[in-house]
Amino acid sequence: MRAAFERRRHLLDFAVASLLRRPAKNVGLIVVYALVVFLLASVMLFGTAVRREAAAVLDAAPEIAAQAMTMGRHDMSTAADVAALKGLRGVRRVEPRLWGYLWDSAGAANYTLKVPTAAEAGLTVGKGESIVGEGVARARKVSPGKMLFLVSPAGKFLRTKVKAVLPSTTALVSTDLVLVEEGDFRAFFELPPDVWTDVALTVTNPREVTTIAEKASVKLPGHRFVTRADMIRTTEALFSWREGLALALLGGALVAFAILAFDKASGLSAEERREIGILKAIGWETSDVILMKLWEGLLISLAAFLLGFAAAYAHVFLWSASLFEPVLKGWSTLYPRFPLTPEIDALELATLAVLTVVPYVAAIQVPIWRTATADPDVVMR
């Protein structure tokens, strides 16, 4: 046991020494290898971080959102609908919500106008006041205390004093938000007093959500009921799919890299050939040479993997993944700027290793074998 261990240790020693004897050849390979790891790792780290961000945001969403439908399109809910939902057992709170979209030609962007609900105690706004999202503040260059002017499609004018700017922690959903008082909202969009955009239901027992949604849809067949679990699933699926698609596109780079690794491993210098010839002449076996060369490959993989992963980590969490942001997040004028929470996931590391190290090791096997099985007298001649 001990002898076998010692043998492997000496082979590893030899592999390190052999790598250090030819720095120029290996540095080039490591740089390209690290670049491949960097590209894939950036996509994966960023994808996971965005998914986590979205999940954190949805944690605060209501368990069920009820929307009235007319001819398959979204319609306003009435006071009668709200009253019907209030009678459901297991529902702790029924909150009619008011929100809508506004195209702002000055900022060339879409805003979401919303009236804060009773549950959002920290976000109360008085008449003539507003709280804006971080993106709106950026686009309209407003800060607390300044005035924000909005014009409705019908030409109505709304003048509000900015009370606060929302923090960037929830920027993924609040960046384009403008919170206004109910009276202002109804006057601005010319809405009658007893209609709402949709209704949020808070459920006491999370296990009852599906049943309650079913019961509610029997009571209000014209409504559509969207549960929070549905929304989480949808965002998770969407971002996973985008991430996977980006990775699949990078598959071309991976194949190119494997070809490069094959080529590099095949093209041995005369000196290396002689070295292997001498090793075999002094009694090394073919399997020893193969093992030593595989150690070399693994050391190169380790160096490149660490280098590429560290670079990707810095790229995603220090520089907000500036290279891939538009692909994975989607694009819009008011797109949020938010710092991603750094986190490394073991599953992600394993996936990355399977995607990069496995093709590399696979590609170098044939060249390694070819070198190791050559006859000493042929290569030394």
Added chain:
Amino acid sequence: MIFHPANLALVAASILTATVIVAAAIFALRLVRHWDLASGAERQIRLERVTYLVSTAVAFVLVVEAVTLVLFAFTADRMAALFVGAMCAVGTLNASVYGFPTLWAKIAVFFAASVWLVIDHVDNRGRDYPLIRVKYLGILLLAPLILAEAGLQLAYFLDLKADTITSCCGRLFGETSTGAGGEMASMDPTHALVLLFGGLAAIGLVGVAALRFRVARMLHGPASLAMFLAALAAIVSVIAPYVYEQPHHHCPFCILKPEYHHFGFALYLPLFLGTGAGLAAGVLALLPQRASLATAKPAIERRLVHTSLLGFALFGAIAAWAIATSGLTLFS
């Protein structure tokens, strides 16, 4: 749902392993037909040379298979968020008819692969390629298994649809559910514990005998496999409820989750090690004795039996520890 990052990695790895094993199998056919150590013909020299490549490549494939088995289980767990009704790996695997067959195929490949690696190792110890035909016949057996696994996995990922409604582990491993999961879950805890610790005692006896007699070593292989199945039944029936401290939660996958400190790893790693080593010892003992391996083969067999016993002992100790420290009381 093939465009999930981990699924892409798994599919890529399985395409690679399938390609390598097909190439190795084609070579194996040639070798089994033409191998003649006494011959000095060029064909024989070439065959001898290529065996080095095939050994390295197949060993590499088998390491990849072992890694992807773990990756597969974890990905299934992670993807539970994507399916209505799924709460852990069980729901994801249940979301398609190919889910559980893929997992079983992966486990089968893992054990077959560990046996093959051991035979390869023993063969390399002898100067005259003593087990080469067996080894390459082994590749011919391994190849369809790996191909089936790759096919099942691909079918599984292609078949996964986001709108599938699946059932959680409580349904599959519930006391009232039908099927193997329900059978195991509804097993009486006393019976399960007798099966587990009785089985461990039995395999201990076989193992001690196996250190001396070749016949017992032959027996140790199937005994390990039986122990593996008994251990799985015991995990579902009693050990898992003790870990969760909940009499009705029997899932063998949730114990891998961080909520339970990845406790499942501590259980499954020694169990797989013990079973793999035991199977390898059994198969090796069945192979004919060769002059060039007169001392090496029995020595390796004994070492494998040692490893196998160590694995099972560790598994038993960890299971006993989980039961002893649990806040749940099943027996009063």
